[in-house]
Amino acid sequence: MSLDHVETLECTLCGATYDPERVIYTCPNHDGVTGILDVTYDYDVIQDRFDAPLDGHVDSQWKYDAFLPVDTDATPVTLDEGGTDLLDAPRLGAELGVDLAVKNDGANPTGCFKDRATSVAVTKARFGGQDVVTCASTGNAAASLAGYAARAGLDARIFVPAAAPEGKLVQPRVYGADVLAVDGSYDEAYDLSLEVTDTYGWYNRNAAINPFQIEGKRTVGHELAEQTQGAVPDWIVFSMGDGCTIAGCWKGFREFAELGYVDDTPRMLGVQSAGASAIHDAFHGHDDVDDVADTLADAIAVGRPRNTLKACRALEESGGTALAVPDEDILSAVTTLGGTEGIYAEPAGAAPVAGIRRAREEGIIEAGESVVAVVTGMGLKDTAGANEAVGDVTGIAPSLDAVEATYGAPEPGATDGAAAAYTDLDG
Numbered sequence: 028m029s030l031d032h033v034e035t036l037e038c039t040l041c042g043a044t045y046d047p048e049r050v051i052y053t054c055p056n057h058d059g060v061t062g063i064l065d066v067t068y069d070y071d072v073i074q075d076r077f078d079a080p081l082d083g084h085v086d087s088q089w090k091y092d093a094f095l096p097v098d099t100d101a102t103p104v105t106l107d108e109g110g111t112d113l114l115d116a117p118r119l120g121a122e123l124g125v126d127l128a129v130k131n132d133g134a135n136p137t138g139c140f141k142d143r144a145t146s147v148a149v150t151k152a153r154f155g156g157q158d159v160v161t162c163a164s165t166g167n168a169a170a171s172l173a174g175y176a177a178r179a180g181l182d183a184r185i186f187v188p189a190a191a192p193e194g195k196l197v198q199p200r201v202y203g204a205d206v207l208a209v210d211g212s213y214d215e216a217y218d219l220s221l222e223v224t225d226t227y228g229w230y231n232r233n234a235a236i237n238p239f240q241i242e243g244k245r246t247v248g249h250e251l252a253e254q255t256q257g258a259v260p261d262w263i264v265f266s267m268g269d270g271c272t273i274a275g276c277w278k279g280f281r282e283f284a285e286l287g288y289v290d291d292t293p294r295m296l297g298v299q300s301a302g303a304s305a306i307h308d309a310f311h312g313h314d315d316v317d318d319v320a321d322t323l324a325d326a327i328a329v330g331r332p333r334n335t336l337k338a339c340r341a342l343e344e345s346g347g348t349a350l351a352v353p354d355e356d357i358l359s360a361v362t363t364l365g366g367t368e369g370i371y372a373e374p375a376g377a378a379p380v381a382g383i384r385r386a387r388e389e390g391i392i393e394a395g396e397s398v399v400a401v402v403t404g405m406g407l408k409d410t411a412g413a414n415e416a417v418g419d420v421t422g423i424a425p426s427l428d429a430v431e432a433t434y435g436a437p438e439p440g441a442t443d444g445a446a447a448a449y450t451d452l453d454g
């Protein structure tokens with residue numbers, strides 16, 4: 028049994044270190060602020076163990092198991108998360124004036140990149156003998172935790188804001204979780220989940236406080252480093268809620284660069300809604316930070332992000348920046364992404380596209396630069412917002428006349444090609 032590749036849990040505020048074998052969430056040395064912990068590693072041990080070829084083929088994030096903070100004896104609880112495609116996006120790229128690729132993380136097993144973190148959390152929970160897992164969620168982490176808990180045979184008890192999209196309230200219950208719809212915001216659900224964790228001792232998955240969650244999220248950085256080896260993009264773009272995801276990606280990419288697996292690092296661009304822009308505001312030094320979250324991009328509706336520090340460090344260290352965009356831009360990004368590249372993202376997943384457009388307008392991203400937009404969540408979980416963007420469906424009677432009323436009569440010879448094909452088949 029060995030966790031010898033993990034050195035410590037180190038407080039990002041005071042540098043105090045804690046035993047990674049213990050279940051500890053935050054540094055107890057701080058009152059009023061959260062002492063977020065960071066996992067530090069012994070990279071000599073990791074490099075001795077990591078023997079997978081960096082050949083661009085990634086079937087699952089467990090390709091990088093040597094980097095994950097789980098005991099070497101633990102059997103992963105997995106649904107084959109990670110290993111998502113990095114798709115060229117030429118039509119959208121031309122529209123935005125950049126060389127664009129999309130990392131389609133909405134293709135993860137529960138429809139969201141959260142699965143990267145959850146797989147690690149539930150593996151640790153099961154290996155550590157926990158029976159009950161919990162989290163607060165706007166809906167995606169809820170579904171993800173519920174799915175992996177089902178897979179592991181653990182009970183999931185989850186706190187979501189009652190106003191979460193219907194699909195996000197249904198999905199975790201299909202996986203058998205108890206979903207407690209809190210009459211309040213995500214921030215309130217989050218505070219409650221912490222109290223519950225202290226009181227009941229359930230294992231808390233929340234990425235902002237569970238130090239191991241960002242470590243799962245960082246596999247998206249490992250993958251992107253591997254998939255772009257030799258042509259590291261100028262920019263990688265994420266939406267930000269609590270800030271853990273962008274921080275995780277940066278940590279993963281940076282450590283692959285430090286280990287010499289890639290020879291450069293990208294700049295990170297973090298995108299928030301103007302209605303929930305606390306990380307953006309902190310990054311740009313605004314002191315009138317508004318902690319009310321008001322955005323249709325429910326997954327990033329966070330008033331008090333818990334990982335502002337790690338997110339801002341990722342932006343700073345990478346030479347990147349943060350942007351806040353209005354909800355109209357996010358909504359229009361959903362249909363632009365769908366209509367140009369066939370990728371249906373939820374608003375938080377499409378927000379990077381709105382961010383890239385804004386960054387081009389402001390001269391932050393220059394024409395022709397290479398950019399990866401990470402689509403973090405798929406759209407079918409939350410159709411209400413998208414429905415606003417696409418408008419009402421066109422109703423017709425079940426008759427050809429009704430089709431003609433919509434498109435006009437067919438052009439003469441419109442079916443000639445098809446007729447010729449039938450003739451060929453007949454010989």
Ligand SMILES: Cc1ncc(COP(=O)(O)O)c(C=O)c1O
Pocket residue numbers: 139167168234266267268269270271272273326327373375376403404
């Ligand atoms: C689809 C989606 N995109 C982006 C985010 C933002 O991630 P983070 O809160 O780690 O910044 C979330 C939730 O957190 C999400 O569910």
Ligand SMILES: N[C@@H](CCOP(=O)(O)O)C(=O)O
Pocket residue numbers: 141144163164165166167168169232233234235240268269271325326327
């Ligand atoms: N928007 C997130 C918030 C919690 O996710 P986490 O991975 O940061 O803990 C959600 O989907 O619930």
